[in-house]
Amino acid sequence: MSKSKVAVLRTRPETALDDYRRLSELAGLKAALQPGATTILKDNISWHLMYPGSNTTPWQLEGTILGLKDAGFQDLVDVHNKTVVTICDLGDKYNKFGPVLEKHGVPTKHNFNPADMSWIEYKPKAKMAVLDKIFPNGIYLPDYFFGKNIVHLPTVKTHSYTVTTGALKNAFGGLLNVNRHMTHTWIHDTIVDLLAIQKEIHTGLFCTMDGTTAGSGPGPRTLVPHQKDVILASADQVAIDAVSAQMMGFDPMGIEYIAHATARGLGQGDPREIEIVGDADAADERWGFTVGVNLGTGTGMLLWRSPLKIFQKLLFQTPIVKIFIFASEYYHDKFWYPMKGKPVVEKWLAESPWGKLFESYPDQKTGVCHPGE
Numbered sequence: 001m002s003k004s005k006v007a008v009l010r011t012r013p014e015t016a017l018d019d020y021r022r023l024s025e026l027a028g029l030k031a032a033l034q035p036g037a038t039t040i041l042k043d044n045i046s047w048h049l050m051y052p053g054s055n056t057t058p059w060q061l062e063g064t065i066l067g068l069k070d071a072g073f074q075d076l077v078d079v080h081n082k083t084v085v086t087i088c089d090l091g092d093k094y095n096k097f098g099p100v101l102e103k104h105g106v107p108t109k110h111n112f113n114p115a116d117m118s119w120i121e122y123k124p125k126a127k128m129a130v131l132d133k134i135f136p137n138g139i140y141l142p143d144y145f146f147g148k149n150i151v152h153l154p155t156v157k158t159h160s161y162t163v164t165t166g167a168l169k170n171a172f173g174g175l176l177n178v179n180r181h182m183t184h185t186w187i188h189d190t191i192v193d194l195l196a197i198q199k200e201i202h203t204g205l206f207c208t209m210d211g212t213t214a215g216s217g218p219g220p221r222t223l224v225p226h227q228k229d230v231i232l233a234s235a236d237q238v239a240i241d242a243v244s245a246q247m248m249g250f251d252p253m254g255i256e257y258i259a260h261a262t263a264r265g266l267g268q269g270d271p272r273e274i275e276i277v278g279d280a281d282a283a284d285e286r287w288g289f290t291v292g293v294n295l296g297t298g299t300g301m302l303l304w305r306s307p308l309k310i311f312q313k314l315l316f317q318t319p320i321v322k323i324f325i326f327a328s329e330y331y332h333d334k335f336w337y338p339m340k341g342k343p344v345v346e347k348w349l350a351e352s353p354w355g356k357l358f359e360s361y362p363d364q365k366t367g368v369c370h371p372g373e
Contacts, residue, residue: 002275003268003273003274003275004234004236004238004239004267004268004273004274004275005027005028005234005235005236005239005274005275005277006027006232006233006234006236006239006240006243006274006275006276006277006283007023007024007026007027007232007233007234007276007277007278008230008231008232008243008276008277008278008279008280008282008283009022009023009026009230009231009232009278009279009282010229010230010279010282011212011229011230011231012229012353013059013353013354013356013357016059016063016212016231016357017059017062017063017066018063019063019231020059020060020062020063020064020066020067020208020231021063021066021067021070022278023063023067023208023231023232023233023278024063024064024067024068024070024071024206024208024233025067025070025071026233026277026278027206027233027234027235027277028235029067029068029071029206029233029235030071030072031235032204032205032206032235033071033073033149033151033203033204033206034149034203034204035072035073036075037075037147037148037149037203037204038075038076038077038148038149039068039073039075039076039077039148039149039150039151039204040077040078040079040145040148040149040150040151040174041061041064041065041076041077041078041079041106041151041153042079042150042151042152042153042170042171042173042174043055043056043061043078043079043080043097043153044056044152044153044154044155044170044173045080045081045088045091045092045095045173046157046165046219046220046221047091047220047221047332048087048088048090048091048094049090049091049094049333049337049341050094050095050096050345050358051221051223051225051337051341051344051345052213052215052223052225052344052345052348052352052354052355053155053156053157053213053214053215053219053223053225053226054155054157054215054219054220054221054223055091055095055155056095056097056153056154056155056210057095057155057210057212057213057354057358058095058096058097058099058100058358058361059210059212059357059361060153060155060208060210060231061078061097061100061101061153062100062103062104063208063231064151064153064208065100065104065106066104067208068151069104073149076104076106077106077107077108077109078097078101078106078107078108078109079108079109079110079111079144079145079174080092080108080109080110080111081110081111081112081173081174082110082111082112088110092108093363093364096358096361096362096363096364098364099361099362099363099364100361109144111142111144111174111177112177116144117142117143117144117145118142118143119140119141119142119143119177120140120141120142120143121138121139121140122139122140122141122197122201123139124139124193124196124197124200125200126193126196126197126199126200128193128196129186129189129192129193129260130183130186130189130190130193131183131190131193131194131197134183134186134190139197140177141175141197141201142174142175145174145175145201145202146201147201147202147203148202148203149202149203149204149205149206150171150174150198150202150204150205150206151205151206151207151208152167152170152171152205152206152207152208152237153170153207153208153209153210154166154167154169154170154207154209154210155209155210155211155213155214155215156209156210156211156214156215156228156230156232156244156247156248157214157215157216157219157220157223158215158216158217158218158219158220158223158248158289158290158291158292159219159220159291160218160219160220160291160292160293161184161187162187162188162191162255162256162257163245163250163255163291164241164244164245164248164250164255165219165220166207166209166237166240166241166244166245167207167209167234167237167238167240167241168191168192168194168195168237168238168241168257168261169191169257170207171191171194171195171198172187172190172191172194175194175197175198176194187257188256188257188260189256189257189260191257192257192260192261192264192266195237195238195261195266195267196264196266198237199266204235205235205237206233206234206235207232207233207234207235207237207240208231208232208233209231209232209233209240209244210231211228211229211230211231211232211244211247212227212228212229212230212231212354213225213226213227213228213348213352213354214226214228214230214248214287214289216248216287216289216290217289217290217291217292218291218292218293219291221332222332222336222340222341225344225348226287226289227352227353227354228285228287230247230279230282230285232244236267236268236274237261237266237267238258238261238262238266238267238268238269239267239268239269239274241257241258241269242258242268242269242270242271242274243271243274243276243283245258246271246283246286247282247283247285247286247287248287248289249286249287249288249289250289252269252270252271253269253270
């Protein structure tokens with residue numbers, strides 16, 4: 001049995017787009033996706049405000065589009081999702097996705113817009129670990145996702161609830177509706193169940209991951225950014241998460257979702273069974289990242305994973321949940337970002353070569369506003 005393959009490249013702003021094209025070829029993009037099928041670009045907007053390390057980068061999006069077109073995939077569409085605390089249209093604007101998509105003629109669809117797609121009940125062929133129990137009235141998925149390729153575009157970062165986050169967690173937003181917070185107690189098995197579903201409904205899966213600025217600490221939003229100058233790609237969603245986790249300094253098989261996905265035969269999380277192509281020495285780096293919590297994620301941990309979880313139905317499946325949504329949005333957007341985040345962003349834009357590359361991308365032509373205004 002051949003090993004899973006993950007491509008890792010060192011990169012710099014001057015060569016990033018060409019490096020993404022080479023990365024995609026090295027990782028076997030063409031063989032991973034079905035020719036002629038529509039290909040969904042599932043970007044990662046962890047925070048609608050621009051914050052280094054948190055969201056898909058414009059060069060990641062553009063480089064992946066170029067790599068897809070090189071391989072003959074012309075029918076591309078970018079899909080946004082909605083969460084209770086993230087406004088995707090603002091994320092699209094602040095992270096400069098719009099001009100990239102317009103430049104390359106890639107339309108955008110929203111999984112919460114009935115004009116774009118509908119939610120239909122799906123009965124998975126694979127045995128579910130938790131999803132059928134969390135949603136006893138049926139698992140509902142967006143009909144638009146069926147019979148299409150999908151390419152995930154996460155970043156290299158830690159996550160307060162899952163240790164690291166990457167390809168597997170990126171499906172969490174696209175495939176589950178706005179009430180996906182109900183799964184957080186069982187988040188590791190939830191995203192593994194979703195990988196099993198993806199393998200049933202998609203004609204091909206691929207992932208590019210941006211580690212030009214990687215994030216440590218209480219992710220996926222209030223991160224400590226570190227310049228790392230690496231990018232990754234793979235057709236094996238588990239393997240790319242395992243390699244990025246190891247680079248961050250974690251034992252991949254010690255992370256529940258990676259171990260569970262490997263045990264279920266959905267991918268390879270054991271680094272000994274993963275072939276690194278490209279700049280193999282970059283994959284040998286160990287950055288010593290740590291996982292932390294902030295006020296918002298710490299409260300969530302208490303309510304989802306402590307004995308207080310017995311109150312979940314009351315707190316998260318009734319109108320009371322709006323209190324937590326407001327509190328999280330207010331803390332992150334109105335307190336943490338102006339007080340702590342904005343100085344980090346300003347320093348990154350002024351001093352980091354990646355911040356300067358970000359500044360070189362155009363704003364949207366209309367309705368432009370900047371974080372913190």
